Amino acid sequence: MSHKIHINYTITLISKWHAGSGEGGLFANRLIRKDARNLPFIPGSTLKGIIRGNCEKLSSTLNFPPPTNPHDKKLIHSDSFTELSKVASPVDAIFGNCFEEGNLFFRDARLNEEQLNLLDARPALRVSSRTRIHVNRLLGTAKEKHLFSSEYTEPTEFTTTIDGYHNDLCQIVSDDPPFSYCILIAGILLMDKICSDKSSGSGAVNTKVNLITYNQRIVNQDRIFEYLNSDDYKEIKGIS
Numbered sequence: 001m002s003h004k005i006h007i008n009y010t011i012t013l014i015s016k017w018h019a020g021s022g023e024g025g026l027f028a029n030r031l032i033r034k035d036a037r038n039l040p041f042i043p044g045s046t047l048k049g050i051i052r053g054n055c056e057k058l059s060s061t062l063n064f065p066p067p068t069n070p071h072d073k074k075l076i077h078s079d080s081f082t083e084l085s086k087v088a089s090p091v092d093a094i095f096g097n098c099f100e101e102g103n104l105f106f107r108d109a110r111l112n113e114e115q116l117n118l119l120d121a122r123p124a125l126r127v128s129s130r131t132r133i134h135v136n137r138l139l140g141t142a143k144e145k146h147l148f149s150s151e152y153t154e155p156t157e158f159t160t161t162i163d164g165y166h167n168d169l170c171q172i173v174s175d176d177p178p179f180s181y182c183i184l185i186a187g188i189l190l191m192d193k194i195c196s197d198k199s200s201g202s203g204a205v206n207t208k209v210n211l212i213t214y215n216q217r218i219v220n221q222d223r224i225f226e227y228l229n230s231d232d233y234k235e236i237k238g239i240s
Helices: 044-061 090-095 113-121 179-189 221-227 230-237
Strands: 002-013 104-106 128-136 141-152 157-167 205-214
Touching: 002 179, 044 090, 044 104, 044 179, 090 157, 090 179, 113 157, 157 179, 179 205, 179 221, 205 221
Parallel strands: none
Antiparallel strands: 002 157, 002 205, 104 157, 128 141
């Protein structure tokens, strides 16, 4: 059976944030990521990494079969080179493994029209710079020659989408969203921090799912938690 999911969600940053570009500039050592219009955005690859991490944690907490580690070079997990239709983990089934890519497409999170209008009216909201020092945590003193500055964007709101196309996902009945998609949606809702510096108190977010369609039918997000039962999943998959 073929499965198709579309998710539209909004990320509201409630504190300043820093999505690093890996580059420095004349007035700041650490510049934020900007698009061709010189506007800040959150890369889809960043969102994918955070949401996958949330899905892995949730899967473990709910006692679903453990997923493979995409960064494991030793490939010790038995499903590292298994077809996605046959893997044990519902996370691997949509995110992929070393054998096969998962057909999930995370688009960059961009400012919506309301936020664009706000930035036009108050351009100072776009970016600010903050100078910091590197502190030796053992001694509690500042390190010499470690003064640096970072760009931050003020609290704002982004909207983005995820699309997925898969075959033979595990589900209870054909009209219900598969277990894998339910874990994905829950992983999005669990996102509470993004583009943050651990020691600066930045990057706190609220996440809201605006629309979910599964095979072109609207899904009530409140119902997805009803399907997060690992015992049902293991019984259908024939896992002891």
